[in-house]
Amino acid sequence: MQLIFEKSKQGRGSMMLPACDVPEVILPEELQREKALRLPELSETEISRHYTALAKRAHGVNDGFYPLGSCTMKYNPRIDEEMAALPGFAGIHPLQPAETTAGCRQVLDTAKQYLCEATGMDDITFQPAAGAHGEFTGLLLMKAYHEARGDFNRKKIIIPDAAHGTNPASAVMAGFTVITIPSNEHGCVDLDALRANVGEDTAGLMLTNPNTVGIFDPNILEITDMIHKAGGLNYYDGANFNAIMGVVRPGDMGFDVVHLNLHKTFATPHGGGGPGSGPVACKAILAPYLPASAIQSGQDGTEGKLQLKAFYGNFLVVLRAMTYMLTLGAEGIRSACEGAVLNANYMMKGMQDVYPVAYAGDHCMHEFVLDLEHLKKETGVSALDVAKSLIDNGIHPPTMYFPLIVHEALMFEPTETESRETLDEAIEIMHQLYQMAREDSEQMHHAPHHAQIKRPDEVLAARQPVLRYQWEQA
Amino acid sequence: MGQYIPSTREEQQEMLAAIGAESVAAFFKDVPDSVLLKEPLNLPAGKSELEVRREVEAMSRQNKVFGTILRGAGAYQHYIPSIVKYISAKEEFVTAYTPYQAEMSQGILQSIFEYQTMICELTGMDASNASVYDGASAAAEAVAMCRDRKRTVALVSATTHPDVVATIRTYCYGAGYEMRMVPEKDGRTDAAALAEALTADVCCFYVQQPNFYGNFEDCTALGETVHQAGAKYIMGCNPMALAVMKTPAACGADIAVGEGQPLGMPLAYGGPYLGFMAATSAMTRKLPGRIVGETKDADGNRAYVLTLQAREQHIRREKASSNVCSNQALCALTAAVYMSTMGPEGVRQAAGQSMSKAHYFAQLLAEIPGVTVQNQGAWFHEFVTTLPVAAETVLNALAEQDILGGLPVKEGVLWCVTEVVSKEQLDKAAAVIREVCAACS
Structure with missing residues (x-):
């Protein structure tokens, strides 16, 4: 998708302010801006469509399940x-x-x-x-x-x-x-x-x-x-x-x-x-x-x-x-907590048959960490591969590789605002991925396949930083 | 069971059964009994949405929204185009987290990359981060970027906003380095005092442009003095003024920061606002917080990612230079939409009209017997006057006319005029002040 600067056409724009109704005062020359300010020049239609297109390439809680551990991605009323x-x-x-x-x-x-x-x-x-x-x-x-x-x-x-x-x-x-x-x-x-x-x-x-x-x-x-x-x-x-x-x-x-x-x-x-x-x-x-x-x-x-x-x-x-x-009041605050802990335990229990839980007890609080080290040893499929495969299934991945004390960590925090159906579906998908890891691990090493982009080259980004758009005639 | 919880009581029972737990109490069995709450919190019961709406709307009516605002001092009322509010309210932007997963966050990453580019354009600097909390914390983070083992003293001009001074002082107190003030002279930084203060242990000098009194400082000369002493030069800039004034890059700044609120954010009783930070390429890797970079994906297509993360707390932990994690992403988006909608000419107009109207108003006030405008030389959209009567008397009279007057400061009253105030409103305000001054003297 084009950057907003690449869509810009000189002379386009909207009139937001009336003409100045007092005598104009300008800065002395030595204090003036030394070069023209380059900002996008677009009609309001184009701006609206640009940001709508960007919004379509984003994923929020309102787009789908977002069990990002430690981040408590609950619904925003x-x-x-x-x-x-x-x-x-x-x-x-x-x-x-x-x-x-x-x-x-x-x-x-x-x-x-x-x-x-x-x-x-x-x-x-x-x-x-x-x-x-x-x-x-x-x-x-x-x-x-x-x-x-x-x-x-x-x-x-x-x-x-x-x-x-x-x-x-x-x-x-x-x-x-x-x-x-x-x-x-x-x-x-x-x-x-x-x-x-x-x-x-x-x-x-x-x-x-x-x-x-x-x-x-x-x-x-x-x-x-x-x-x-x-x-x-x-x-x-x-x-x-x-x-x-x-x-x-x-x-x-x-x-x-x-x-x-x-x-x-x-x-x-x-x-x-x-x-x-x-x-x-x-x-x-x-x-x-x-x-x-x-x-x-x-x-x-x-x-x-x-x-x-x-x-x-x-x-x-x-x-x-x-x-x-x-809105919540005294009981609602407690209910939110209990609902979050219930959802986390339900989800943990639902996946525990194939994915070991780090420091497993018989219960967890509002979140839990899966340890995929054995899966990686057996199949070569890492926590990263599983996380990226979730993207193809419309689920935002859980927090990866944190806490540091668990090496192949996936940290799930479902929150109280998710329904049982959502949790069941995520549990089912995690089971399918477990199967896929055994049958077609190569597929998972390259996931996601149907997202906005394929895996980005993060090393290139850090080694040769491009942190802003450059105009052709700088 | 409660608001915003989909599961019914029956479903919850089924889920408990599936887990093999009798009740949710089983999950809290590690909590020592002596501290487990036996009673509900001592808070009101929950309320329906309609009741909550009534209650919160009633609170909002306890505030007074002024029809005319002639006060700035770090928070500025500018016109916000309609589209800005609609785009920044899009739920995909509002309800997303930090874009850790690039494959499903290209829209947010691209919007930040575009924001970074616009901040670079405004300031002339080489690189910008994805934002920090506000202008004051941006200033404090910039000072932290300059400190090293040998240089542990930060100089700050006395013409700086008091909240920025206090925030820099607090960050210095934390990490154990010293802040020293460079005095002012006639409303501007005392250049001779600065030269004297630049000892070998000084890491940086911070100056605000335009300064707290609205005056433009001679930032180029100040920068030369600072660099001669081997210290770093930080400029805190009003982004609206950047549309018309010499950029920090041209003034020789190593780091440019500022309060981005004028770029499309409402006054909102002080927040959320936007701290912008930009630096020379030499200092880019010292910038705190998130930075978005361009790269390629596995198919060779253009893609955006969070980058240079080796600087950050989640990798470096106690060796990180800053703890910044959350920033003001939605405010950065708002600023980018504002700048795109206004365009280069629109932003220049908003800046130019603010300056012109402030000068018009200053002239009206200067004509009132006993009122003196303190500012000399070039200034932007804020100025200080002395008054022949108590400031409170004037401000109360203005308030009765639905006008929020300037801020009382020790030198007098600090006024601010922006493009949203019409000539008619300014004439009316000046008439009220003239009348009060005449009646009392």
Whole structure:
């Protein structure tokens, strides 16, 4: 398909603005743009068709099953979108006087009430724009807390090897040294390894629970207690919060701070990669360090509170999540969690006869990881081949090759918004692929066969980067 | 069983039976009993869609939407063509995740590739990433790109937006390097002070163009000073102004960043907005976040993929230079559709009219006894005035006329005018201010 620049014809376009009704002012020559601005020139019809064609070459939750593990691809309710488009929210300037923004604050207060109750925390900030941004924020709260107590030697953050890659990256951004501890034979925290690494230099622990193999750590209270006794703090990575909401709360499990991914658990859309929202909730001991907006506080920014981005966060995303929570209510929040866990167990059980489950117990939480190592040994068909074959069947592949502790990993997270029929169909397709791996593995090495493209050459893309369109006469 | 859950209670029972579990409680048996919730969360019951709609609409009515907005300071009201909202609401774009699976995400990947190209065109830079959270976090990430073991001090001009300063300060606090401010002189960066501040441990200098007061800085000269000291040069630019002003590339910037909100995003009480980031080819591999590249598929056809992923957290973990994972993809798409719809001439007009109208309004205000326009030299669509009366008195009088006046700052009031405000509205606002000033003095 052509790029929008290749469709452009000089002189085409639409008139969006009236003629200027005041005398024209132009920049002095030395400040003027030195070269003509090249942007597409197209009629509105052509623009509409271009993006409709691009949309047809995309796959969202509304196009089909999307069991991408760790990403909680649940249905994004339409009412949430409609509320976010209300002029009474979309048209509000972030620096309007407080008496003219009571509605926006009511949205944030309501979202705070729901999320603090669901997490068992005392306070919250909505400033972080994504999960990783929330992790960074939470870690900075921990750092500020220790430093305020004159405790400058707590430089280490303990992170299990099954953690999301953002955890160690965020810890380093916050100035900590990462201590990676191995998982035990159940995929959970190895208590001895933890004990051996906890000490006076421990700033805290970052934990995802249930973890990335979909298992709830039964030793959770012992783990958080061990950190607290050493003077550290416990950080809860809320990426998997859909697995526990309404059933158990991080605040009750000994966690001091948690980030939530509103674009996962609270049904706001992922938008092809964002915008998300990663609010951070915390216990009262960390609340004094929560971020603020310098300009809103009338400061110049050189000192004062922490700040992660301008203003108050991705407000319209928070608004969508609030709308979702109002709809669900107390029982609905629990039902969503239970439905997600039920669907995951049903799907796992349905495939377990041919695909071994990593760290298999008799149940999982909201997601599970298939380990295809034996399939690869027997047939040469890898997790990648199976994933790519799913594309030919209209299913978005699960998360591949994560967590790193499982070598041929396929991580499925069906979510609660999928019907039994959808799960049955996916289970059936996975069985067919298992058969195909034995009968026609060559076919699978080249899958997908009916997608928009064949497998792309990623090495070429990285070795000779082409990151923008080049006009013929540059 | 609940909202947005397809399975009926009977189906769920059948599914439990198929699994061999008695109830869902069996799945939560690893949760210690002492912390398992015995009571429902202390929250209201769920509501029907109609009830929720009424409640949220009622909240929206607690806000005041101003008919005329003369306030900017990091959030700008520009005209958003109708088609922009429709295209960015297409459910295939809205409900997709990050395009990890290139074979079924070519549409999203291509849209990001097109966005990257447009950002390169706007800034003149060699490469752009797929976006970060907003202009302030883009600035902080840009500073992080410049730091190394020997150079651990970041210089920031005092003419920078306070939220950008605070965000850079926060990121510096995290990773343990220092931020120092370069003072201003008459509303612009003090060039002599900059030269003095550029010690051997300085990794970069950040300047905002146009700056917080609306003034254009002499970015070419500042850049030369910075480079002479061996430091990197970061410019934070208003993308609308880029349609008419000298590009950061031409000013010698190593990295250009900015707040992309003016390109088709509503004010939305501060977000979601769009952080754009572009760099010279020498610094491309230090860019954080997603980058889309062109390649070929197994049949030799043109294809797009996420590329240069060796920089990123999911590969590098604690060795990654940034933790960025989610970005503002849908906002980047919105900006690309906005730029395509307006076209080069439309964007230039929006920028030119904003500047012209702001100057017209400044002239009206300057004619009011006791009002002084502080800006000297060239400025864009924001300016600062002193007032002969308390700012609050003027702003309240404007609010009564459905006008959101400028932002009170320590130097006076910071006004902003964009192309959506008509001459008639400006005349009316000036008349209100004139009347208040006359009555009070």
